[in-house]
Amino acid sequence: MGTFLNPKADNDSDNQFLKICKNRVNGLFVDKTDFINETLDRFEMDNNLIAFTKPRRFGKTVTAQMLACYYSKGADCKAVFSGLKVAGYAGVKQINGQEKAITYEEYLNRRDVIYWDMNTINDDFKSYMSDKSLHVDYVDDIVDYLQYVTLLEIRQNREFEEKISKAPLIGRKSLKKALVATKTKFVLIMDEWDLIYREYRDNETLQKKFIDMLTGLFKATDGLNCFSLAYLTGILPIKKYNSESALNNFKEYNMLMPGKFAPYFGFTDEEVTELSRQTGCRISKELLKEWYEGYKIRLYDKDAGTSRDIDVYNPNSVISAISEGRCQSYWSNTSSNAEAIRLINMNYDGIKDDIISLISGGRILFDFESFNNDMTSIENKDQVFSLLVCLGYLGCYEEGDFLRSAYVPNREIRSALSSIVRKQPWYNAMPVIRRSEMLFQAIRSLDAAKTAEIIGDIHNSPYVSVIGYNKEEALVFCLISGLMWCAESSYDSFRELPAGKGFADLVFVPKSRPALPIMIIEFKRDYTAEDALNQIKEQDYAARYRKDGDEREVLLVGLNYSSETKEHHCLIEKM
Template sequence: MRYGNFLNPKADSNNQFLKIWKNRINGLFVDKTDFINETLDRFGMDNNLIAFTKPRRFGKTVTAYMLACYYSKGADCKDLFSGLKVAGYAGVKQINGQEKTITYEEYLNKCNVLFLDMNNVNSKYKNYVRRTAKIEEVTDIVDFTEYLVIKELKEEPEFASILAKAGISNIGLNDALSEIHQKLNISFVFIMDEWDLIYREYRDDEPLQEKFIDMLTGLFKATEGLSCFSLAYLTGILPIKKYNSESALNNFKEYNMLMPGKFAPYFGFTEEEVAKISCQPRCQISKELLKEWYEGYKIRLYDKDAGTSRDIDVYNPNSVISAISEDKCQSYWSNTSSNAEAIRLINMNYDGIKDDIINLISGGPVLFDFFTFQNDMTSLDNKDQVFSLLVCLGYLGCREFPNAGTERYAYVPNREIRETLIDIVKGQPWYSSLPVVARSERLFQAIRSLDAATTAEIVGGIHNSPYVAAIGYNREDSLAFCLRSGLIWHTESSYDSFRELPAGKCFADLVFVPKSRADLPIMIIEFKRDYTAEDALNQIKEQDCAARYRQDGDEREVLLVGLNYSSETKEHHCLIEKM
């Protein structure tokens, strides 16, 4: 049997899943092979068409290569999968008219797989365009994609004679697969990674996009095409393109950041998986710090049998692994093209997007509706659609709430994304004129100069903003939000901030510690609701919250801030002392 790039790929050095598995000795391998179980349940069934889309660097390509490792005849991976989660699979299927209990070995390396990594295809196409000699039937990347796959089908002896007998010189992919299926009763597993590349890389070429979706429609909506596949799996960043309100491939069961369904645990690393990684000797970073930097994508998981739902806390897997490998938490969200896209979207400023982005960075939520989102990068004419795209790109998280339909709350998920968005905003010509920037400077200087009245006034103004009203103001957490959001534009680059930091005999509500500059003060802040600012300040002193900063000759200035909110008078009071 011939091993190809597209037909029955083998598990070799180009397989990204295999690379990660081979490095499992370092303790950073996370076993997600139970994802294969879901595809086994659907294999050969009516619901065997799956579209799974999530942001860059969230492991979608690794998952596609994992499926190729498992299903492809060209791979020999029994030893690989025998010790992983998928080995525990047990299911019941109708095979040849009889009910049969099957294990994970039923289809292991026994299927004809067509694997299309569209990034790889695009690279090959660009090299082809630069060539002098051209192929007559190839005029664009869609033609080129079909040409490459059919070329490999014709090079497989078992298929070559069938296609030759078809008597069609320029046979299309759908026709080629139909001939093979009808004559040999062979079905394929179809895997396409980066399915949406055409919509991202050729975003202004609508005829090409329509031609591409016509190719997929021919494969998966026409009866003769659909019967050729035991399983189809598409992965990318964008959900399947919609025309009006309907998906162009609405027979695919689709899972994405807006509607994750039962696949929520597979959108990234879960809290349990990160906790396990953090216990490995290779990891020198606490799970709490990993959580602050890279978690926050809360995706709702529904249990239909129990009639319940819960939020799954998902981490960016690439960033977690990068931080552990580099022994440093920082922003690994440095894809230039992706950031350029976020800049373009923010600067559209539909319905006051800039103001909403500022609020989101400060920690507030924004309500949006993804119903009219067309799942592409160009059909954008309102804020809802822009926020939908930012969620798909991973710059925003979104949270469902009961009976909300297609409405979601958008929010900035973690510190990595917040720092990235702050850098983006600071690079825009309109940044210096933002009122929140001046307010942030004024608040910091008020605290530093022990001006408690001005501090209380500014925090009160933030409290009375519509964004804070949207999240409620009935807990001390809300006071923390007001102060943190007020300071963020001045302190983000020069301070680390911590909520509930162990200090002295208790936990300090909020602490700002300079990253490096010795001339900046440490700020320890305690919040009280319906007590007094004196109570807040006294708690800092009585619990000796500043003790950790008086050790080893640390001579930095320490400011103690007590802040109170009265639910009866709706007033704020503040006291500030210097140690």
């Protein structure tokens, strides 16, 4: 029992799931153990091969280690799972030819588990390659090394070693033959299964060798019979060859096609609501939603024949924000950002303009059917958007079988993408950037006519139509998207801000620079700009900024859209 075979799970082990369980005492715990129920329903069934892929920082490793804690003979976790959702499991299984009612205890810490953390294996392989004294004949690459170290540990089990030693032609890398020789059914859990396609992206020979190894384990009958359950997790769906999945007997769930597992791709709205109510949480549910929600994943109810969209939050960011007591971007993985930069700068079909439109609040249709689920065979904009969805930089709405509409899901991702775009040499030359600067300057100079004209241009841009220009919400969208590139780094923006005797539609408050004006904006549809401006004054929205000797400049902006004339009108006053 050790690293690869039957990993232990105790206070001394480096198990993220156990560490999170300890947070139950302070409320920072979301019970996702009912995911184990889904694997129990598939255990030793025809659908017992699962590939579950989602972006970095979305809990992939926690889920993998949770499954290891549950199944591994090397763990003693009854006390951990008692009282959690999995403890309520009740099912029926065919065992020794007879139907048997089972509880979650049926397989709890009773299975032989092979656990592969590919990040750790990759680090160990690099150390192995750098120290010639460790070298073993014919173990020359990470695929050889993976099989070698796993087989080495399996042979440390006396019972397995006796069976393996009697089998012919089992060498240092004959992992499948060794598993077959044990005559044991294993649970295999593989975290970051796609590492070789990401870290060794240009080594097609190694990639083929890796997928051939997995194919031998999971498609050949003798290999497949060695497993009661196999669970792969990573960022990328299983690699396609000639438009077919290399392991098409795995049931795949990913950000493009989540299937029934939508609630397990992150924290749900209900779960974040409960976290926000915990003692010590100093952040409102609304702010957590603005920053970290927005991944809308469609959940199908096969029995009822219905579907609904699940609002999913980035779990790592929610916990980090509550722990730190502030919402900010925790999306700072440099390797992930480097990949996004590479994809954007490919500029397929004008993707730079599309990314800026997406950051500004738009949506763009794409088709992911041709996506090969890797980072190298990118040939068009559809494949770029498909990869950005898998990486978590974009969300997507389901529009058809393979058709999706891409969008930027939340403020955290918008901040990360904005930061990336601002650092590119082409940034200042983009028309949308220039338009944002012009809008900001028009408001500051009290040029109401120019402000209305630019907002009209934004209204007529292709991506605004997706929200329906039939209510004040569309005006708010135009202003926010128009000012974003000038105001994002310098201002905090507030929707429906309590002020004076009511709620101001939109307020921009400088973060630190006193020379920048506060902007209070009221929107009307089919009234007048005068009505909008008068409401700011009558409701005294600026009252909160006249307290304590605050001498900052305040601009009052009234904006109206006429559905009859299709024109915008604006009035601006300085206090």
